Amino acid sequence: MIAKQQHDVIVSTYGRGLWVLRDITLLEQSDAVVADASVRIFEPHSGLRQARGGSADVTFVLKETPKDSIRVVVLDSVGNPARTIKTTARAGTNRVTWDLRYDTPGQPALRTTPPENPHIWDEPRYKNTKTRIVDHWGIQQVQRAGALAAPGRYRVRVVAGNDSSVQTFVVMKDPKIETTAAELAASTSAQVRTVSAINTSVDVINRLEILRKQIDDLRGSDTTSAEHRASLATMDQKAMDVELLLLSREELHSDDKWFTERQGLHGPVVALC
DSSP: EEETTEEEEEEEOOSSEEEEEEEOOHHGGGGOOOOOEEEEOOOOOOOOSSOOOEEEEEEEHHHHHHOSSSEEEEEEETSSSEEEEOOOOOEEEEEEEEEEBBBOOOOOOOOOOOOOOTTTGGGGGTTSSSSOOOOETTOOHHTTOBBBOEEEEEEEEETTTTTEEEEEEEEEOOOTTTHHHHHHHHHHHHHHHHHHHHHHHHHHHHHHHHHHHHHEEEEEEEESOOHHHHHHHHHHHHHHHTTTTTTTTGGSSEEEEEEEEOOEEEEEEEEOO
């Protein structure tokens, strides 16, 4: 039996076994491949949106091995970029799997020294580094997860150098999910807005960290007068007051293990969606 919607070949005996040849789109579309095309995407197999994840495969052919990495860009139903995957590829047939996750939220890049830990840059993990991330222990995976795509129609573009190809595909809802497609779409929309707000907060944090690091360097300079040091200290305190509206004081230490403070918007909010 061939499952037309899934493009799988299923062979079974009378109760003795079951064998599945998954995704025969390459066989079905082999005569449609343009020999001289630099990039050619096979019409993608339908993706499957499951309760907490899912996947969609993108199979494509390159005429030549690219010098640099290629980009696989997934666009949502209104043409907005959902996910950009950079990967290597070779001449011939290639396959990339999209996990149905949108691009991940940004991360704060801490550059300053927390007042309670003046020796933090001496720790082995930060030796010879200029920035520190914030780890939320035990939930790093969900902290870095993007929004989960809803069932619907998407487009995928494979870009290799100056050449590209586009195909449309569908992400179907797992029949076992009782949630309606409209509710899943609303959930995805909420997650996308949350990630956008996180990215805005992270951008402000990173700009403040750059400013405060410059202030810190000037305060430590032998050429800075005492009067200027006092002014710089006031400026640094004002910048830090704003920064602490977006992340907690514990997070200034790069690893929040206890969650005893109110979390800022850049934290693991997406885990709740």
